[in-house]
Amino acid sequence: MQAFTTLNGLVCPLDRANVDTDAIIPKQFLKSIKRSGFGPNLFDEWRYLDHGEPGMDNSVRPLNPEFVLNFPRYKGAQVLLARENFGCGSSREHAPWALEDYGFRAVIAPSFADIFFNNCYKNGVLPIVLPAEVVDKLFAATAGNEGYKLMIDLAAQTVSTPDGQSYAFDITEHRKHCMLNGLDEIGLTLAHADKIKAFEDQRRQQQPWLFA
Amino acid sequence: MTAQTLYDKLWQSHVVHQESDGTALLYIDRHLIHEVTSPQAFEGLKLAGRKPWRISSIVATADHNTPTTDWDKGILDPVSKQQVDTLDANIREVGSLAYFPFKDKGQGIVHVVGPEQGATLPGMTVVCGDSHTSTHGAFACLAHGIGTSEVEHVLATQTLVAKKSKAMLVKVEGELPVGVTAKDIALAVIGKIGTAGGTGYAIEFGGSAIRSLSMEGRMTLCNMAIEAGARAGMVAVDEKTIDYVKGRPFAPKADQFEAAAAYWRTLVSDEGAVFDEVVELDAAAIVPQVTWGTSPEMVVGIDAAVPNPAAESNSVKRGSIERALSYMGLAADTPISDIPLDIVFIGSCTNSRIEDLREAAAIAKGYKKANSVKAVLVVPGSGLVKAQAESEGLHKVFIEAGFEWREPGCSMCLAMNADRLNPGERCASTSNRNFEGRQGQGGRTHLVSPAMAAAAAIKGHFVDVRDWQFNA
């Protein structure tokens, strides 16, 4: 996993509530058995005017000029600004894979759906919860200033605006540690292999029917 | 000892290790696997040179991509076929407790298969790379959906890194009116608390109306907990739970069953246990529910009308309503019972169990589908459900009514196989998600119960099943 330390990234605003993972990456792209290559199909149904299928040459498909990702001013955006309950619906990890593959390293929203929120951390995409009023302000600032960037500092747990405002966000120590260092969580867990084994043995004795 | 919630008990009994920030390693008893979210996990495992920790925890089946007609032709879409073949190869290589491949008589939707095989047992932690894993909470399991990285993590370590959620009690007291089902409770709860209302919570469903539900009904309800934003839903153990489990292929056998059942009976919230949030509903006041928009919280009773955005003062919400109405091709204030349907889908892990099919068949009996309805798909949740329905003659009722009796699978719930809506087509669906494009690009989904779906198929528009004239 890519480590995340600081990011001074261009912001792209997606002004819709309850954006679900079916919208982030439609199901026809879930048939892939790979982890990469989902970026061109991020928000496929909103982004293109035709119907997307795996294997198409996305570079020649007609773009929807009204969809924000296609605005020239948001080209190269690394921070997605979103509304509440972002990432609801299906557990597909293809959603953060697509965001990451497109180039987004952070998503800021007033709230996220649980599974999506978790999946982001496993893929070096930082989901940041900020209060709804702050998110409102950031939407206004992004709309009003072309090239608007936000500075995200994971170690300090802050999001800073170009005019010097700084907002703190929460993250558990465990996740922060993994993100900052780009750590493989399985390796960390396996350091507790003896404990897992002991727990399992005890469970096998107490509830043998679980191990039939 | 302080009184504990069911969630406290399930959580505590699975903590292997806990960090100072509350991050815990939870032991996983059952790992359900399907073809869509597992290939990258198996690949990751292999690349890292790791082996699965405990293969006897694995139960696998192919469901999302499998066709529901012409099984003799196999899977025609090469990309779908590759995914199903990859699952085959992976399971063959690593092994499992049970595997129900494409065309096996036990094959079906993973959340239907687990319980009916007795592979879902009370008190277990159950995970699957699928958000509707919450279904298994009906058996007092701590069950939730995980991402593919977590699938790999569980394969490699038999644990999940998790943080304890808050506990919510959704208490439904009283008696449900005739024709009102678990699906209507689920939609009514989501209508009340919203699709993010349960975010950060594990929901326990309790109260007399929940205790009156069959296990199938409880599964429907827990299935939809994720649509309320909760990662897990659960119902306490009672004798119905134990009776349901008894005798199933992977349930404990005679000598162990009583010991198991004695433990299972402790899986209830203690008297006086404190929840972080309590939501109460009156069962008698719930009417059959129909969603009108593109999120499950956009729901009203059959006796209501499509909302008018002009009445919404919050601008973000008003925008969502306007966008949803435009996508759904609906005018504000249209009575729900005036909405005509093109397609009806009875299936999915929410409503494809035997009881759901019985409810739909009871409505359809002696009727024909409306001419204006192009197709009615009835897709049983598994091969076993299909066989059971056929032994009861339900398939004949459907076929006589002009419905299509299909092979089991996820089908038009998410339209990864050939079953999908065309742009603009309107569908009454017993599934769980009405998101834009969910059942096919441009398709319009209205979520309802099996009885409401069957009635809509007969009449060509939504009707109130509380007034249905049943044929004997």
Ligand code: SF4
């Ligand atoms: S039936 Fe639908 S919701 Fe259930 S597992 Fe299949 S695709 Fe997911």
